Structures are given as structure tokens and as C-alpha cells.
Amino acid sequence: MLWRIDAASDEPLYAQLVAQAHLAAARGQLAPGDRLPTARELADSLDLNVHTVLKAYQQLRDEGLIELRRGRGAVVTARAAADLSPVEQALAVLVRVAREANLSTETLTVLVKEAMSR
Amino acid sequence: MLWRIDAASDEPLYAQLVAQAHLAAARGQLAPGDRLPTARELADSLDLNVHTVLKAYQQLRDEGLIELRRGRGAVVTARAAADLSPVEQALAVLVRVAREANLSTETLTVLVKEAMSR
DNA sequence: CTACTTGTTCTAGTTGACATAGAACAAGTA
């Protein structure tokens, strides 16, 4: 899969990695059993710190997308096959109506987090 | 309107204020022509710094919800009547499908910001 | 068994956004 990181974004680097992995899995670019690059490899190629990548991997593990084993690296789990297309569709709708209401990205983010915490 | 601020939230205080004002306007608790408390007043009652409140007010002005005038304070604009119910509905859908896909709030936030930036 | 790989854990330092604090100022109100 292709990793695209925006260092200028206000979104944490590790969170960007997590989101990208989810999208890749949803698009079939990551199949169950596939291996992600080792943390040290990915950190090298993206010019990030190993710890940043590891934080992303650990969150991906918490979310059930990968398994982590010492000496072996990160392996995509069976559960990773989850279909994200409903999410992308819901996202598109949300963005459209939010724009119509003149909501800033920041404001919308607060609303999303609030809605998720309920 | 009632202001509810969560100091423990990872969401910036000013952003919480902005989101709350939008919700209040959408729910009719803020009608065009209404005045918000002055920045100094609101800062006092919420135990925040004036600058924090002013930052929220300035963003609300940028988003077209209020007008700011020295000596007078913050007045809700006509545009504030925008209906947020489509947004709340879209939010509910998004949260449901995101939960089904096991996405964390953090991950979903990245996806939202990415979608808004396109 | 041995050598190597790779995630885990620890400490430490830097940076930038957020929030606080205080002050002077400008533009409007009464």
C-alpha cells in the first residue's frame, strides 16, 4: 500500500497512519494475512520516528486491524476485511450538509467527537 | 443559552464554545438579533480567560454566526438561522456506521478532516 | 544453541498549540 503523510496537517502523524491503513484495508489494498512494513522500515521510508509509527501500529492493533508479534512485525487480521464504504458514503453526506450550514472543519470535528462519545 | 464546557476534553475550549453556539442557534435557543454575553462576562462565568472566549467569538464571526462590534458585544446574525438538523442527522448515520466498522473516534476524526479538505 | 529481527518499554529533550495573564489601544455606546 501507499502511505501519504502530511506533516503540515494539524492531525497527529500517527493518527494519519491509522486512518490510511483503515482506508487501504477497506479498498482491498490490504488483505488479511498481508504484512505491513516493520516499524523501523516504515519510519525510515517516511522519515518519521520509530515511536511514531509504533504508536500508530499499537492503535491499529487496539482497533483490531492488525496483530503485532515481536520478530515478525504487523500482520493484517481477518477482521480487517470490514467494509468501509458505508462510512465513506456517510462522510460524503455529512461534508455536504456541513458546508451548506457554513460549519468550519474545526466545529464539525467537535460535533463528531461529541456524537461519538454518546 | 446554556454553556457547557468540558475542561477535560481533548477538544480546545474555544472550539467547544463555537460548536455549542452553532447547536444553540440550530435549536432556536439563539435567534437573530440576540446578544451573546460580552467576552469578559462569559469568561468570568465559565472561569475561562477572556482571550479564549474572544478566540471563539472571532471564529463564530468568521463562520457568519455573529457580528462583533466594540462597545456593543456579539450579536447573532440573520444567517444564524441556518438549519442544522441535516447535519445532526448525517452525524447520527456516520457514527452508527463508524462504530460498525470498529473505527476509533481519532481515526474517524482524521477521515472527517480529510473529507472536509477536499 | 546462536544470531538476528522486531516489538516493548524506559528516559529525555524539543517543538507548537492552547490557555492564561496583563496591559494599552480603538471604536463604538450612553
Add this chain to the structure above:
DNA sequence: TACTTGTTCTATGTCAACTAGAACAAGTAG
């Protein structure tokens, strides 16, 4: 004119994110 209130400026403290380096543990591969 006196007062209110947003605007702008400087300064400071705090915290998460990121970087950095090291030692360690558990697995892989020969």
C-alpha cells in the same frame, strides 16, 4: 465626556506530539 467592549500586543505555563537513544523480551531463522 465617561464607559463599555472588542482588538492587539507581549509574556508565560502547560501539555501532547514528536524525536532520539538505549536496553530489553520474545519471537524467527540458520
